[in-house]
Every structure is written in C-alpha cells, then in structure tokens.
Amino acid sequence: MALQQTLVIHEALDSPHANGAVVSELFAPYAEAGVSVQVTTVHNAPPENTANTTDFITIVIPGSAGKRGGGKAPTLGVIGRNGAIGARPELVGLVSDADGPIGCLAVALKLAQMKARGDHVPGDVIVTTHLSTDVSMVPHDPVPFMGMPVSSDTMNDYQVLPEMDAILSIDASKGNSIVKHRGFAISPTAMQGYILRVAPDLVATMESTTGCPAVTFPISLQDITPYHNGLYHFNSIMQPHVATRAPVVGVAVTAQSVVSGSATSANHEIDIAEAVRFCVEVSKRFGAGKCQFFNAAEWETIRAVYPDLSVFQTAGKR
Template sequence: MALNSTLAVYETLDSATVTGQTIARMFDRWVELGIKVTVTTVHGEAPCDRSKITDFVSILIPGTAGKTVGGASRTLGIVGRCGAIGGRPVRIGMISDADGPIGAIACALKLAKMKAAGDHLPGDVMVTTHITKDAPITYNDGVPFAGSVVNSATMNRYEVFPEMDAILSIDASKGNSIVKQRGFAITPTAMQGYILRVSPDLVRIMESTTGRAAFTLPISLQDITPYDNGLYHFNSIMQPHVGTSAPVVGVALTASSVVGGSDSSASHEIDIAESVRFCLEVAKRFTEASPDQPCEFFNAAEWTKIRQRYPDLSVFQTQGSVPAAV
C-alpha cells in the first residue's frame, strides 16, 4: 500500500534530528536482498552559510535482470527534488518542499517491501534525494520558497546517474497561479534540450492509478535550462534534465491554492501517495519493457525524425554564451 509507505516516510522526515543515516536505517532489514543505501554529506556552498550541511541519499533496488547483475533491463531513476525539507529556525517542522523527498523515499520503501514479498522488478530502480533541515527562505514571484544550501549542479552530481535510462523528478509545485488542482501533474518529456510531447503511456498510467483524467503541468524552455543562469524558472522540477541525456518527466505535487514551498503543515499525504503509486507503476512497466504494457517516455521513431531535421539543442543544458560585460 503506497499510503502506508508514504506515512512511514512522512513521520520519519518530520524531525529536527533526521539525517541521511536515519533513512539508511529504514532499509537495513533488506540488505540481504541487495538493496543498497549510500549517504554522502555535503557542506553548504556560497552564498549560503557554509556551516550548513545536506545529506544526499541514494537507494538502489536491484532488479532480477538489471544492470547491477549484468542484465539488460532498463533502469528507472526517481529523484526527490527539493530545496530542503525544513527551514529552521524560521519555520518549525517539515515544510511543503519536503514533498519530493517524501515521495521518492516512499517509492524506495514500497519497492523494498515488494521485493521482500516476492514481487521483483526486472530492472534496477535508483532513488535519490537530499535531506536539509535548515535551508534559507527565498522568494519566487513573491511566494516564499525553500532555498538550498547547495546549488543545482551539486544536486545533479549526487542525484542523477548515467545508469538511469529515464528519470521521474518528484517536486512540490504548489507555489504558483498556473496549475491549480489538488493532486499531482506530469510534465512533457524533456530530453537533450528538447521539450517533447506528453508521453501517452504515462498519461494512461496516471489515469489508471488515480482513476481520474490526466493532469499536466506546462513547462517552458527556460525551465529545462540550468537553474542559476539568471532566467525565470517555474521551479527546480526539471533540473535533472541538465545532468543527463536520458528523458526526464516531472511529477509535480500541486494544490488548488497558492502554497509556498517554505510553508509548514502543507504536505498532503494522500496526494503524495497518489504520486508514489504512479511512480511505482511506471517502474514496473518501464523496467519490464513489455509490448503488452508499454511505458515509453518518448516516441523513438519521432525522435529520430526530429534529430534528422533539426539541430542539436543540448546547448540548453549548459550555461550557454554569457554576454560580455558592458
């Protein structure tokens, strides 16, 4: 049950003392199944307080025919994107921006339970996120967001890996006036500087796991460029695209009202659990790659036609040309 795993992770992260090692201990009982948790502590970067730290957490759930055992099944990456899970001392308790880490870790926890119960996926699933409890508060269009003690490039270094054949990026996306519905939305696929169509396979999976019509989040070209290039970004949900050539789809936790990323008591358990259930079904179908249950992030034939007609746009994954100072 996705909700059970979501609640367990929610309660674990809702703490002033939680660390990456706390998360690692949640998976100790499944070490013999090959589940591996890596925790890396990184110190804050300028302009943030360098005394602050964040713990990057990587959880590998190996498949029966995944790359880690020499197999050929595809690997799915699930990234819990955020600035932080807490904004102490300004905010007490967990903040809305924790949606990404909660959802990603809950996916890993449920997959571990499934594996222990005999339901093994063919391919590997790599779940990554980071744990920061005391990030600064910033503002985007006047809405209070959770800042970060490290920059987006550092996040990609520890959260995006070459082994990932496709990535789902879970992120709180409630501090806006564009997408106004409770639940979660998916984005079009971003890959190598291109914004492609919304995946029909992912739409079908979303509709079957939620029992509702699909709900999508529009993104712009600016959103898939590096976060610190001075351009406007909706939020950081598409930043894993900057660090990979693989297709990336955002899984955005949304709300009917404008909810700041640094607002506390603003994470909705049922909505997060629905996004977890969606990600789990994608993991099953993507790593299996069965024609009976297709799960493709993009149309390969159409991608070939695009690249035959149009130029390489991977420049949008870089800082581009920096204008000379006047």
Template sequence: MSIREVSEVINLIDDPDLSGAGVKKLLDSASATGCTITVDSVPYDDPHRAFTCDFIKVTIPGSNGKTHGGKRRTLGIVGRLGAQQAQPERIGMVSDSDGSIVALALALKLLRMHQAGAILQGDVIITTHVATHVSITEHQPVDFMGSPVSSATMNDHEVDENMDAILSVDTSKGNKIINHRGIAISATAKQGYILPVAPDLVSILENATGEPAFTFPVSLQDITPYENGFYHFNSIMQPHVATVAPVVGVALTAKAAVPGSVTGASYPDAILDAVRFGLETAVQFTWGRAEFFDSSEFEKLQTRYGSLKQFQTSGKK
C-alpha cells in the first residue's frame, strides 16, 4: 500500500512554500544507492512573472535495467499538470495538482522499496514539475489552470529517450465526457497511431481498483502538439508528440465537471488507485509481463498504411 506516501506528498504540495527543493528533500530522505533525483529550474515563459518552474526527475534503477547495462525495459511515468497552486488567487493546492501527486507518491514508494531491497527488474523514470504562481485560463465547460511554460518545454524536461513506454497521469475532471469518479485509461498512442486499449493494462487497472476498467476517448487532435491551435481534451497525451514510445493516459476523473483551478477537489481514494495502478504497471512492464500494444500488428499497420509521424508535428500551415 502507498497510503503513507500519498499523504506525505499531499501535505507537501498543499504547503504555500512549495518548491522543487522541498520536493527533492522529501525524496532524498528515501533515496537508495544508485537512485538519482534532480531538479532543473526554468524561468516562466511570461516575463511579467518572476518565478521558476522546477522540473523533477527521479530514476530508480532495476536489477537488470539499462542503468546497470541490463536488458529489461524502462517505464516512464510523467505527472502532467499546469501547476499545483495558483497563488495569490487561490489558497492551497488545486485539483490540477493530482498528476504530480501520483507521480511523486510513486517515486517516494519506489525509492523506499529500492531502499528495502524490493527492486524491480527494469528502470523506472518519473518526471513532473512544480509551479505555484500561474494564471487561470477561461475554457469551456470549466476554466483551466494556466501553465508556467509551454507544453513543448515540459516535454523537453519530462520525456526521456530511455523511456520504453510512458504513463502520462493528469487530472481530467473538467469535462462532461468521463462521468466516473476514480481513474480511467486511454487507448495507446504511438507515432501518430491511436491503437487499441491495452488488455494487459485493463487487467492491472481492474486489480488496482476492484472495479471494471474505465477508459476515456482520445481523438486525433489530442495526440498532436498542444500549441497547434486545434481542440485538445487536455494535455494528458502530450508526451506522445516527443517520443517513439507508446503512451497511455491515466486520467483522474469525476462524475461532475470539476475545474482544475479549484481547491478542495483532490480525492485521495482516486489518487491511491492511480498510484497502485502505476506501481503494478511498473512491476509488470519492466518484468516483460505486460504490454502497451501489439507490436506485430503495429508493424503490419505501418506496412499497409505508412507512417503517421506527421501527427507528432504541427503539420502544414
């Protein structure tokens, strides 16, 4: 169970003095030999906001992972969000912070497991960012949190070429499409293709929640770059545009349309479900016992229909 880690991370993110350095201090307290934790601070895109966006990257090596020259695969877990807080307009953490809570709680849990000798087969790389002063953007059906930097900059810092598959975790409550309180996964996106929902991940999700698996729809626009001007459900699938690896979105959802910019709207039960799902996916994927897509069918699709990598770009203007 990861109740302790979820509680510690929520308390940290709710702190008005939240910073990348504070996150690193918590993670360092659980770090074991060979694990690395870095913070890279980047100025906001808005020159009128003299703050930094702190990118966190945690690497937990596996017993037979690439870090040690092994052959087991690496799972990437990306906590997507705009920001954890919206000071001074809001007091405390906002709903948008959920993706980072899941990512950091997973990092803390995996670090403690590694420290205790419960080491996964392959490496796990976990990334997210910390920001506390962003604007709130008007959007329908609910307002969105602003972003300290562009989605492309986030991908530069949060998507690692060593990731062989990626879980992108993001709050996705501000819509009228997923009417379920809990978590849901997307179909797999890879190099411009929207592939079937992975059966192995469905099984892991059902085990983690004790309920039938919930999924959410992904459109072609959702897997194109965020800044291209087309409609996007939200930024959950954005790591897809920066990698050849398969990407699956892990959405934290609600029955009502809940804005990411409101406080008091993070649900620990759903967060814990997402952490359990992410942890078991890390175990099974790096062990070679769970797949994100059917590789042979993907090869046949490319042979018959060609490359769709153009959907990872901004396309023709």
C-alpha cells in the first residue's frame, strides 16, 4: 500500500510554510537506515518575485546492492516535476501541479519505511523535486499552467543526476484533452533524442500494480525538446530527457476532465497513490534487472542505422 504515505506527504505540503526543512524532519527517523536528505535553497528567478525562494530536495535510499555502497545494481531516479505547489497569495492551498512532489516524496517515504523495516530494494533510488509555494500562473492551451520559480534548465541541474541509470518523471498532467483517464498513464521511453516504444516491462508493472489494463499517453518530438524553445509542449514531464543520456519515462497523473495546473482541491490522493505504488514496484524490479526501460538490442540496431538525434536535447540552431 502507498496511500498512507501519500496522505502524510499531502498534509505536510499543504501549508504556506512547506519547505525542505519540513521534508528533512519527516525523513529524520530514517537516517539510521542510511536514508539521506539534501536541501538546497535558491532564490526565484524573474519574472517571479526574486525575494521568494525555492527548495530543491534530493533523497537517497541506498539499495542492498547499490552503486553507492560498491554494488552493481542500477540506480533509479524518481523526479517530481512541477512548476510550484502553490499560487499564493492569489490561491489558497495546494494546486493540482503539486501531484509530482507529493508522488515522488511518497515514493521516498515508502522506500525509507521499507528499508527501516529490513526490506531493501537492490539498487539505489534517488528521489528529487522542488518546493515553491508562491508562483504565478501562465497562459496555456486549453487551461492555465503554473509558472516556474526558476528555469527548467536550473531544475534539471538539481534534479537530474549523473548516477541515474533510468528516470521516472512524475507530473500532474490533467490540463489537456489528450489522455482522459482518472489515475495515471505512462509515456513511451525517451532517450538521446529518440522516442522509443512503450516499455513492455513497465506496461506489465502497471497492470500488476493497478489491476487494470495499462494506460499510456502519446508524446511528440516537441515534448522531448527543451522548454521555452518556442514550441508547444504537452507539459514539462519529459524535460529530464534533455539533461541525460539515460532513458526517461513520464508518469502522468491524469483526470477525465480538463483540470488546470493551478486548480486547488484537485490533488486526487488515490490516483497519486497508484502512481506511487507503480514507482515503488519499478524500483524493486529495475534494481533486480527484471524491468527494462528499453530493448538494448533494438537500441543498438537503431544507433547502427540511424543518425544521432541528441540535437533534440539542445536548443538547436538559432
């Protein structure tokens, strides 16, 4: 179960005072189990109020055979993408865009509790996100999105780490007319400028953890290019792709209706918990070598006969 952890994180973040210190205190009991929390505070960038700050959070849950301990099990990154968790003072309370931080921190809490009890996943799991409680809203079709306290590049600097061998990017993805499903959906794998097939192992994991047929959402080449390059993006869920050579899969928390990222009272705990349970199970299987984000043989064939597409991870020619 992951609902209890989701509720704990939701309540911890549902405050104008939510910050990295609150998260650090929440995870303090698991330090003896080897769980570490790092918080970096930065000032917001224009056009946001530069007097306000954003906390970047990195939580590491060491695996039983993880690389940080000298082992060889692969490292999974779980990133909670968002613009901000609040739009104060204009709006009161958590906004829909907080799904990403809630989800990834609930993943970290569940894994930390498991580790403290003696259940160790094989590989290290690195969870990253940021918390910002007072950011403006920006126009987007079909509904407004939350603004960003800092640039997407800055977010990637803190959230996409070289140790991550594969990445799950959790993001609220309810402000669209493309995927109309209450729960969560997964994207095809994006890697080094390519959009690959939806990973069968992730489909199987989703079906076993939800008890329902897997739901996927389409992404375009535009979606895996850098934000703010003038092109339309589904949202920022695939932005970690531009900062890594590792495979990236989006875990989109979705809805049947179109819900703005700035909507309050729109964090559906059951849906987030389903995404959390999926990510926790992926961490078990991926670290054990039983869940692949892409087919290595197919990738070798692609790279042998088709060109390098990493230009799509850059701003391109201007």
